[in-house]
Amino acid sequence: MKILITGQHGQVSRHLQHSLADLGELCVLGRERLDLGQSGQILAAVRAERPDLIVNAAAHTAVDQAESEPDLAHALNATAPGLLAEAAAELGVPLIHYSTDYVFDGRKPAPYTEQDAPNPLSVYGTSKLAGEQAIQAVGGQHLILRTSWVYSLQGRNFLLTMHKLLQEREELRVVADQIGAPTWAGSIAHSTRQLIERWRDGQAGEWGVYHLTAQGETSWFGFAQAIGAQLAAQGKPCARLEPIPTSAYPTPATRPLNSRLDCSRLAQQWGVSQPDWHDALLECLAAQRQA
Structure with a gap:
């Protein structure tokens, strides 16, 4: 099996390259080989490789930056998917694509299901929703996996930012009224492998949109507390944490207050589920200590 992965250095792509390595031949197209911002390159690149499966792990994920560069965000997050x-439909192969909780406005009091109507509040969320719609308009075999609050030991993310700031400062103010599920990129890659294996073995569920996040929920403040607890357990310095409302930390892009996603449909259709967010965090940090 030949698996084409778009993106090379992103958080999810790095873990995919490790998790999928023994499933077949991996063709990883980073920006040097395929610039998804240049739409004319995409069909030709996929046709040249003729993969059995496409996994789109590339995206414009700088949420605040997207507000000032909407054309680039749309090119990468909407046109390219x-x-x-x-290309996948032309070859008759499946496409796995990652989307986001930011397609919702966060006003629902309960976790969002796949049947809930999206209403993005930001350029990033709008561009990601347009990408979902573009894939659905083509049809074919596809999985659109909405995830949330992705972190890893590489790149730029909340875990690494907190790990640094908690050791540098005496006090740190963190938003406490946005609720969601921090989701480790390693868990996303592992779940993706499980989905590919189900498809390969003739056990695929329905194609379409699914939610894929860690189980449980917390706030950014709670996530920071968990990171700080691990630093303290290692005898490292850790700042005092102060909870604040979103209104006290204005950003260019508006975030949804409720980012909780109901992932039960993926478990029912494909038999795939994620670990609890706190357990996944411990697994991620254990990998750091072993490295």
């Missing part, structure tokens, strides 16, 4: 879907 649609063209990848066209």
